[in-house]
Structure formats: C-alpha cells, structure tokens
Amino acid sequence: MRMNESDLITWSDKFACGIKLIDDQHKELVELVNEMFNHVTGNGLQERDYFNRVIQEAVNYVKTHFATEEKLMLATKFPGYTEHKKEHESFILAVVDNINDYKAGKRLTLSTFTRFLKDWVLSHIALMDKKYFDYFKTIATRKADGKLSITADDVNNA
Secondary structure, X not given: OOOOHHHOOOOXXXXXOOOHHHHHHHHHHHHHHHHHHHOOOOOHHHHXXXXXXXXXXXXXXXXXXXXXXXXXXXXXXXXXXXXXXXXXXXXXXXXXXXXXXXXXXXXXXXXXXXXXXXXXXXXXXXXXHHHHHHHHHHHOEEOOOOOEEOOHHHHHHO
C-alpha cells in the first residue's frame, strides 16, 4: 500500500504549547513521521532497508524528547508526572514490540508502523501533553513578545 497525501501531518498551532523547545521537538516528531510516510513505496525491500537505517535514530529521538518533557514536569512539580511517564514507557514498549515484529517479518509494513506512530504522536500531543501544556501556562512567565518561558522563579513557586 502506497502512502497517500492524507497520511501526512500538517503542523498546526493547535499542537503548540508555547514552549519553544517542546514545540520544536514535536515539529521534529511530525517531520519524522512524514519522512517515514514518504518512504512507503509498496516495495518491501526498499521499505525494509529504509526502516533498518532510520528506526534506531527515530527511537533515540523519541527517548530524548520524552526525557525533555519529563525533566520539565519534574522541575515544575507537574501533578500528572507519574501517569505521563507511564504513557511514555508503554509507548516505548509498544514501539519495540512493533520493531521486533517488523524485523521478524510479521505482518507489519512500513505503512502500518508509520500509521501507528502518527496516531500515537497526534493523540499523545492532543490528550496527554495538553494536560502539562495547561499546567505550564498557569505557572509560566509571559515574556514581552508574548511567548511563554519557564524560569527558575516559576519552578520554585510551582
């Protein structure tokens, strides 16, 4: 099955939390998913070669992003931290299971794997991340340009 245009994610401000680092990382995740969709050709050999080249990089990026979010949550005493961390851990386990299935030649294709990533990234940003976005907005300092910034004072007063 080939990729079709509707599979691609278009970044929108509705995904933004206002913290540049997190927004940039989320944009990077969206680009990663789109890049994977762009390699869905229907040619199993090409797809497998591409998958083997990029998957570790993708997993490392996701882990880096999760670590960034978790560090901010801990620093700001976000009350939903434990639940959010569990979500991250279960996602990593699901990705590893999917990677193992794909490498074992089970009925997983680059298209289905990428669709799984897309669905998770979009629902995670929209549902789980939204909770800490809202929390950050209540404690963050608004800079002169209107952007949010979390300062040491914000963290200490959280």
